[in-house]
Amino acid sequence: MIYEQPIFRQMGDCSINVEFGDESSIPINFQILALDKAIKKNPIRGLIETNPQVRTLGIVFDQRITKVSFLIDYIQDLLVSETQVTSLPSRRLIIPALYDDPWSKDCAEAFGVQNNMEYIAQFNGITIKEVINRHTSSDYWVTGVGFVPGAFMSYAMEPDKRIGAPLYRTPRTWTHERLLNFGGLVSTIYPIRVPGGGQLFGRTPIDIFDPELKNPIFGDTPILSRAGDRHRYVSISREEYEDIRAAVKAGLYEYKVENGIFDCEAYCMWLSKIGQPTQKLDPNADQIWGKGNV
Numbered sequence: 001m002i003y004e005q006p007i008f009r010q011m012g013d014c015s016i017n018v019e020f021g022d023e024s025s026i027p028i029n030f031q032i033l034a035l036d037k038a039i040k041k042n043p044i045r046g047l048i049e050t051n052p053q054v055r056t057l058g059i060v061f062d063q064r065i066t067k068v069s070f071l072i073d074y075i076q077d078l079l080v081s082e083t084q085v086t087s088l089p090s091r092r093l094i095i096p097a098l099y100d101d102p103w104s105k106d107c108a109e110a111f112g113v114q115n116n117m118e119y120i121a122q123f124n125g126i127t128i129k130e131v132i133n134r135h136t137s138s139d140y141w142v143t144g145v146g147f148v149p150g151a152f153m154s155y156a157m158e159p160d161k162r163i164g165a166p167l168y169r170t171p172r173t174w175t176h177e178r179l180l181n182f183g184g185l186v187s188t189i190y191p192i193r194v195p196g197g198g199q200l201f202g203r204t205p206i207d208i209f210d211p212e213l214k215n216p217i218f219g220d221t222p223i224l225s226r227a228g229d230r231h232r233y234v235s236i237s238r239e240e241y242e243d244i245r246a247a248v249k250a251g252l253y254e255y256k257v258e259n260g261i262f263d264c265e266a267y268c269m270w271l272s273k274i275g276q277p278t279q280k281l282d283p284n285a286d287q288i289w290g291k292g293n294v
Helices: 026-041 068-081 102-110 116-124 128-136 238-249 264-274
Strands: 002-010 015-021 047-052 056-061 087-089 092-099 140-145 152-156 179-183 186-189 199-203 230-235 256-258 261-263
Touching: 002 026, 002 068, 015 026, 015 068, 026 047, 026 056, 026 068, 026 087, 026 140, 026 264, 047 140, 056 068, 087 264, 092 128, 092 238, 102 116, 102 179, 102 199, 116 128, 116 199, 128 199, 128 230, 261 264
Parallel strands: 092 230
Antiparallel strands: 002 015, 015 056, 047 056, 087 261, 092 199, 092 256, 140 152, 140 230, 152 186, 179 186, 179 199
């Protein structure tokens, strides 16, 4: 649920978390991003950075310059002026993906678990083809960026397209970079070769983390995704994958990004109109769903 008033939680000596609710909710994230936008528009002395996530906004500050009590008063004043979120800046990014790919299968074999795509299909009671159809038929709202450089958290914007799967019980010690995966209801991509426990089901040929800034889409930051982005996945063949990957390596690939303003109010009205189903429990938080890969 969305709290009537956000809860302020101190996270050490120089950071606080502003918590807006207790569920993974895109409408909650709208409020968080609106507050983050207001803070950036009206910064105060001592503010170091903000970190929006699905239901909280993390704020890091310099305790030599400002105090927690002053910071909370400042945020509460901003919240009064941001009573209703009608729209937010939002980019729509098209992400090509090779589904049921050999690299995901390689990871599963290396760590002695079932083919992750087969497991995701079985877990959700659908076919592999339907996993791909559902993942490519809804925009995914990026609620936050973090975990490792370039990684993001995103949720399907159409309730009837939402699928997920529990994390591995024992995380992998490595994962190929650019692999699509589910961690509970979160859809994300491993930007680099790292340990992880997400269920793997595809690979994108495009970079979502580029420390060399080879492509102009990255501007002055190596991280592609931003909170408030909408991702749309497109299924491609192995041949298309290789062609796009070659263009990316050469710095010639043209990322498909549409800049715009998203109508948050209309989206929330649509959710209400269709009678959004009760939020599916995150499989990682439910013991009944704890039958993931070993």
